[in-house]
Amino acid sequence: MTGAARFRTFLDWSVERFGRPLHRVALDAGSQCPNRDGTKGFGGCVYCDVEGSGTGAMRRGDELALQLERGLARIARRHNAGPAVAYFQSYSNTYVQPERLDLVLATVEPHLGRGVAAVSVATRPDTLPEGALDVLERWNRRVPVWVELGLECADDARLIEINRLHTVSDFVDAVARTQRRGLLTVGHAILGLPGDGREGARRTADTLAQCGVDGVKVHQLMVLRRSILSHWWREGRVELLELDEYVDWLADFVERLAPHQALHRLHADARAEDLLAPSWTPHANQVRARLERELARRGTRQGTLARG
Ligand code: SF4
Numbered sequence: 001m002t003g004a005a006r007f008r009t010f011l012d013w014s015v016e017r018f019g020r021p022l023h024r025v026a027l028d029a030g031s032q033c034p035n036r037d038g039t040k041g042f043g044g045c046v047y048c049d050v051e052g053s054g055t056g057a058m059r060r061g062d063e064l065a066l067q068l069e070r071g072l073a074r075i076a077r078r079h080n081a082g083p084a085v086a087y088f089q090s091y092s093n094t095y096v097q098p099e100r101l102d103l104v105l106a107t108v109e110p111h112l113g114r115g116v117a118a119v120s121v122a123t124r125p126d127t128l129p130e131g132a133l134d135v136l137e138r139w140n141r142r143v144p145v146w147v148e149l150g151l152e153c154a155d156d157a158r159l160i161e162i163n164r165l166h167t168v169s170d171f172v173d174a175v176a177r178t179q180r181r182g183l184l185t186v187g188h189a190i191l192g193l194p195g196d197g198r199e200g201a202r203r204t205a206d207t208l209a210q211c212g213v214d215g216v217k218v219h220q221l222m223v224l225r226r227s228i229l230s231h232w233w234r235e236g237r238v239e240l241l242e243l244d245e246y247v248d249w250l251a252d253f254v255e256r257l258a259p260h261q262a263l264h265r266l267h268a269d270a271r272a273e274d275l276l277a278p279s280w281t282p283h284a285n286q287v288r289a290r291l292e293r294e295l296a297r298r299g300t301r302q303g304t305l306a307r308g
Pocket of ligand 1: 033034035036043044045048049090091092124164
């Protein structure tokens, strides 16, 4: 946390660690998901759309190397050539043979030290075999690698209900195995999942604090057009958080994280054509400012209620 800030942002963390802000280049490596092809389940997590929570670039025919080059060029134009995180976002990126994962990561090779300063690999906690960790550990000797693992909520019954189909202990185990390899970890959470409630948001933060992930991404539940959740929403089975309510729950969540855990994300947005609800999509600065105000009103900060 810098100065009087009441929570630790990704910007704080990246300046501390890399000396400059990092900018993400979201990449679609054409991976798949075991929760869509029947290995774990069919249909995917209820909130996930057909792009696997990613950009859909590969489906549009954009090769990985080209995606990265375009992303780096965009950053160079907008951010005065600031360094980037190559973010392998879509689907479950370790749901491939180790050789394939190695090949995917090799896309960053020409840009190491010249644009790409770190690599982030998103996956499911129950889809992280030791062979994948071997590959990630090798790459981590050349460029900092962090593994982004979805927890979403810390309640096994909810994880079944939302068709996520892994357990909380799968997540805790994946974090521990990733940390043993010297890799950074980022845990992903969604506030407002059906049936999870405000207590659920607090429980999720407690779990993330206790297992000691280095970073946290958290956002509000959104209903995307091509998701299972869109049917539930049309049937009136989904209650979504209003912005004020979300900030209130977010403050509860942040108070329970450990002070060192960097907040990589505080809300999500989606393309207007993909988003059914909620109708509010604030700018990141607006959420940050509101969270800061709410914590100041309470006289608390990140870590005030941490049990980790
Ligand atoms: S959110 Fe991730 S794990 Fe769930 S269906 Fe989408 S790609 Fe698969």
